[in-house]
Amino acid sequence: MLRRIDIGWADLPHSRALETPFPAPERIFPGLEEINPETFPEFLDEIGLVGMGGSGFPSSEKLRAAVEVHTLVINGVECEPGITIDQTVLLHHALWVQAGANASAKALGAKQVLLAVKENPDLISKLRKLYPEYSIVSLPDRYPAGAEKLILKKLTGKIPPPGTRPHQLGYLVQNVVSLRAIGRALIDGVPVVERPLSLAMPSTGFYKNIIAPIGLPIRDVLAAGGLTHDPARHLIVASGLMMGHEVTIDDPIEKTTTSLILLDRENFKEQERGCIRCGTCNTECPLGLHPYALVERIQNGKTRSSAFQAQMNECFLCGVCSAVCPSHIPLVQTLAEGKQCLP
Ligand code: SF4
Numbered sequence: 001m002l003r004r005i006d007i008g009w010a011d012l013p014h015s016r017a018l019e020t021p022f023p024a025p026e027r028i029f030p031g032l033e034e035i036n037p038e039t040f041p042e043f044l045d046e047i048g049l050v051g052m053g054g055s056g057f058p059s060s061e062k063l064r065a066a067v068e069v070h071t072l073v074i075n076g077v078e079c080e081p082g083i084t085i086d087q088t089v090l091l092h093h094a095l096w097v098q099a100g101a102n103a104s105a106k107a108l109g110a111k112q113v114l115l116a117v118k119e120n121p122d123l124i125s126k127l128r129k130l131y132p133e134y135s136i137v138s139l140p141d142r143y144p145a146g147a148e149k150l151i152l153k154k155l156t157g158k159i160p161p162p163g164t165r166p167h168q169l170g171y172l173v174q175n176v177v178s179l180r181a182i183g184r185a186l187i188d189g190v191p192v193v194e195r196p197l198s199l200a201m202p203s204t205g206f207y208k209n210i211i212a213p214i215g216l217p218i219r220d221v222l223a224a225g226g227l228t229h230d231p232a233r234h235l236i237v238a239s240g241l242m243m244g245h246e247v248t249i250d251d252p253i254e255k256t257t258t259s260l261i262l263l264d265r266e267n268f269k270e271q272e273r274g275c276i277r278c279g280t281c282n283t284e285c286p287l288g289l290h291p292y293a294l295v296e297r298i299q300n301g302k303t304r305s306s307a308f309q310a311q312m313n314e315c316f317l318c319g320v321c322s323a324v325c326p327s328h329i330p331l332v333q334t335l336a337e338g339k340q341c342l343p
């Protein structure tokens with residue numbers, strides 16, 4: 001049974017009511033009672049759903065591969081600085097999130113739904129009222145706590161062995177916004193044509209959450225959100241400061257655009273230096289990988305060994321190694337290139 005509980009926008013700092021330009025059309029998709037394991041992946045294809053937490057992986061393929069799943073995990077552990085869209089959607093679009101989660105759990109045959117969020121007593125107490133049927137599990141408010149592997153570590157007590165998919169351990173992890181999209185399609189008949197996202201300009205204390213039509217130029221979204229962009233002064237980072245990438249105002253909003261953050265170019269004048277072998281990247285990597293050793297192999301074209309490929313498969317490009325490097329070496333950029341070398 002879905003329940004709607006209203007929580008005021010004042011409950012959530014840096015947020016305002018999400019507005020959608022789309023009127024609710026007539027229902028054109030199947031109701032919850034019609035969802036079953038055979039039809040659900042097709043439904044996800046019909047609405048055009050990909051992982052909206054940033055992965056962009058086709059959701060139907062993820063569902064088809066998931067067998068013997070006992071627990072659906074709603075991933076609301078967004079941890080990139082300046083992004084609050086997952087918790088905003090959890091608080092304000094609970095009806096859609098629940099509809100998407102319940103439909104997914106039914107299609108998977110999952111026995112329970114877990115809601116994973118950051119440690120925040122105030123947020124958790126509100127979510128308990130909104131999602132009384134789900135258990136809530138909290139993770140540290142520290143990047144990259146929302147990574148699938150770290151959520152599974154919390155649930156199973158250890159990092160999943162290399163190459164293990166979550167469903168092989170009985171779990172399927174779905175991002176909040178993806179589940180919202182499923183619920184939106186089920187309840188209102190709206191396919192994946194809109195994208196909730198955070199807008200931020202940290203230097204001025206500007207933080208907002210909005211819904212933008214997918215495909216709209218970033219220029220129009222910034223204007224609609226009330227953000228003034230000066231190309232000479234600001235660079236725009238899409239989808240997070242740690243895992244995101246630079247975009248221009250002519251680029252479109254994509255299904256995976258979790259945020260747009262404007263940064264002052266002034267603050268990006270640090271010069272890259274040589275590696276001083278301090279080992280910080282090794283100790284801070286959440287998976288215990290050796291980022292600089294991987295980068296050296298990529299730069300020297302030594303990418304054929306199984307040890308290298310196993311480590312590269314594990315790396316999820318979180319960017320922690322780059323962020324902590326005192327020599328400002330853009331390790332994650334090279335690691336992303338290294339991913340292309342994998343068979
Ligand atoms: S990006 Fe760096 S810190 Fe993150 S998983 Fe990969 S090697 Fe580790």
Ligand code: SF4
Pocket residue numbers: 274275276277278279280281282292324325326327328329331
């Ligand atoms: S953190 Fe930077 S300087 Fe230190 S070992 Fe890693 S790459 Fe080298």
